[in-house]
Amino acid sequence: MLPDVRDRLPGMAPKSASMKGFYRQKKSTKSTASKNVSTKKSPNLPMPYDSDITQPAALISHGSLDLKDSYKEDEQILGRFDMNMAYGPCLGMSRQARWERALKLGLNPPEEIESILKRGKVGSVCLWEGRV
Amino acid sequence: MAAMEIDSPTKIPRKQAAYRSLDEPFEIQKDIYRGQQYSQIYSARLHLLRTLMHSLVPTWKPHFPVCNILGLEEGSECVVVGTLYKHMELKPSVLDEYSKERSVIPIARPDNFMHESDYLVLEDESGRIKLGGSLLSPSVYVTGVVVALLGRETDAGDFHVEDALEVGLPPQLEMPLKSGEDKYVVLISGLHVGRAASNPLESQLLIDHITGHLGDQQVQGMAAQIVHLVIAGNSVEIPRGILNKQNLASTDYSRLSEPIKELDMMLTEIAAGLTLDIMPGSNDPTNFSLPQKPLNRCLFPSSAAYNTFRSCPNPHCFEIDGVKFLGTSGQNIHDLEKYSEAKDKLEFMERTLKWRHLAPTAPNTLGCYPFTDRDPFLIESCPHVYFVGNQDKYETRLMKGSEGQLVRLICVPKFCETGVAVMVNTNNLECRTLSFNASFSS
Numbered sequence: 392m393l394p395d396v397r398d399r400l401p402g403m404a405p406k407s408a409s410m411k412g413f414y415r416q417k418k419s420t421k422s423t424a425s426k427n428v429s430t431k432k433s434p435n436l437p438m439p440y441d442s443d444i445t446q447p448a449a450l451i452s453h454g455s456l457d458l459k460d461s462y463k464e465d466e467q468i469l470g471r472f473d474m475n476m477a478y479g480p481c482l483g484m485s486r487q488a489r490w491e492r493a494l495k496l497g498l499n500p501p502e503e504i505e506s507i508l509k510r511g512k513v514g515s516v517c518l519w520e521g522r523v
Numbered sequence: 524m525a526a527m528e529i530d531s532p533t534k535i536p537r538k539q540a541a542y543r544s545l546d547e548p549f550e551i552q553k554d555i556y557r558g559q560q561y562s563q564i565y566s567a568r569l570h571l572l573r574t575l576m577h578s579l580v581p582t583w584k585p586h587f588p589v590c591n592i593l594g595l596e597e598g599s600e601c602v603v604v605g606t607l608y609k610h611m612e613l614k615p616s617v618l619d620e621y622s623k624e625r626s627v628i629p630i631a632r633p634d635n636f637m638h639e640s641d642y643l644v645l646e647d648e649s650g651r652i653k654l655g656g657s658l659l660s661p662s663v664y665v666t667g668v669v670v671a672l673l674g675r676e677t678d679a680g681d682f683h684v685e686d687a688l689e690v691g692l693p694p695q696l697e698m699p700l701k702s703g704e705d706k707y708v709v710l711i712s713g714l715h716v717g718r719a720a721s722n723p724l725e726s727q728l729l730i731d732h733i734t735g736h737l738g739d740q741q742v743q744g745m746a747a748q749i750v751h752l753v754i755a756g757n758s759v760e761i762p763r764g765i766l767n768k769q770n771l772a773s774t775d776y777s778r779l780s781e782p783i784k785e786l787d788m789m790l791t792e793i794a795a796g797l798t799l800d801i802m803p804g805s806n807d808p809t810n811f812s813l814p815q816k817p818l819n820r821c822l823f824p825s826s827a828a829y830n831t832f833r834s835c836p837n838p839h840c841f842e843i844d845g846v847k848f849l850g851t852s853g854q855n856i857h858d859l860e861k862y863s864e865a866k867d868k869l870e871f872m873e874r875t876l877k878w879r880h881l882a883p884t885a886p887n888t889l890g891c892y893p894f895t896d897r898d899p900f901l902i903e904s905c906p907h908v909y910f911v912g913n914q915d916k917y918e919t920r921l922m923k924g925s926e927g928q929l930v931r932l933i934c935v936p937k938f939c940e941t942g943v944a945v946m947v948n949t950n951n952l953e954c955r956t957l958s959f960n961a962s963f964s965s
Binding site: 485 | 557558559560562563566567570571574648649893895896897
């Protein structure tokens with residue numbers, strides 16, 4: 392849970408139901424490094440372990456903030472597959488090729504990874520491709 | 524001396540043998556380079572060999588747990604499987620040019636980079652740990668070998684090795700039953716056609732003997748038992764000095780292509796008589812990194828017209844009448860020589876078989892294609908004949924494995940320097956030399 396900002400700043404607006412009213416910020420479609428990503432989710436929910444606050448700013452540098460939650464979950468699952476050292480290095484090959492290699496070497500990669508990759512709308516290469 | 528009968532009534536037919544190429548793992552046409560690094564090939568190598576090790580470790584040390592390097596606990600004995608890395612002080616590094624000290628590191632010998640301060644490190648995907656203890660001698664091992672080690676982590680942070688296990692020779696298919704027919708495969712390497720010091724008379728003698736144009740009936744009968752010829756690398760020597768020139772005149776172009784044309788003419792004579800495999804070597808016009816692609820058929824316009832002519836990759840693997848041959852043009856053993864020591868070249872070859880890997884130093888010090896999902900140099904099944912070309916002298920030994928495997932190890936010498944070719948009998952794995960000498964006595 393985020394520490395309650397209203398408690399730290401004396402004499403501010405009375406407690407309102409959502410942070411939105413407090414900050415009154417408009418969503419800009421061309422924000423380059425928007426630090427205030429917390430407006431995406433209602434703060435009344437407990438912050439999930441991999442919250443959006445930890446996402447690097449570059450991910451949303453190209454335009455609108457991504458609101459499709461199911462897409463995000465798929466990316467997170469694939470991200471964990473990328474980082475899992477048991478399946479070998481992730482750089483330099485597509486996720487599909489890496490999954491097939493894991494299958495070929497007998498490492499039993501989870502089948503849900505392949506189904507997510509087949510569904511499409513996810514990155515074909517790992518997060519670090521082209522950046523490292 | 525009896526006159527040679529020119530019109531001999533009996534024709535001596537050449538013996539035939541069934542040939543099967545097993546070069547598919549060494550082809551890189553289907554692989555596309557996507558910017559990957561060498562970590563992929565090391566990861567594939569470790570996974571494949573570690574799976575094998577995990578099946579051997581329970582019989583070797585049944586009472587000890589197996590863990591990965593990050594899971595090691597100080598003081599507790601366990602078995603770890605990983606890839607060795609040898610830290611060598613004298614190993615040439617491109618970063619030495621940029622080092623600020625500018626001190627000249629004295630190199631004792633330019634062809635061997637060993638030093639008494641070399642030490643071994645074991646690595647897997649979780650971490651690495653320095654190896655201590657006196658069991659593993661750094662002069663024997665090289666970077667890239669996968670081993671299983673029993674030991675414990677000391678408080679100094681290194682792993683004290685108590686026992687070590689190599690993968691061992693791969694399983695071998697039974698040799699076909701002795702048919703009673705002696706059939707020979709001739710191995711030559713290092714023709715170096717185009718080199719000023721090479722003697723074309725000796726290679727012509729070789730060709731004439733193999734194709735049966737020399738000698739009397741008895742000698743021709745022996746030549747008729749030769750079923751196959753393999754040329755293991757470095758067949759041509761292109762004058763490199765010309766390529767460094769700024770402007771090439773038309774005479775330069777013809778001088779560049781002369782050695783290849785001469786080789787083509789020689790190969791045409793051979794291909795007309797028997798099947799022939801030509802492998803590329805370190806000096807041949809093909810790619811540098813292993814596995815080397817077969818020499819292009821355009822280089823051999825007249826011999827490639829024969830279906831007996833076969834251009835093969837390096838390393839090369841094939842079967843003649845069920846006898847499996849595996850060989851390289853020498854780069855793997857030459858690299859092992861630079862980074863480790865053994866009493867003779869055959870011992871290096873034995874080690875590569877025991878480590879089940881043709882070229883463990885690839886890609887560390889030996890150029891290699893960055894494969895992503897496989898390591899083609901892993902030896903899956905044990906060959907019956909294992910040959911290495913371009914060596915200084917002819918050596919051979921029959922190696923016996925722990926499960927009854929029998930391998931004929933052959934070091935094929937450079938023909939242009941020694942005039943020696945090797946004949947292997949596929950019936951009983953016996954090995955002989957054919958020596959040609961055409962020097963003029965002064």
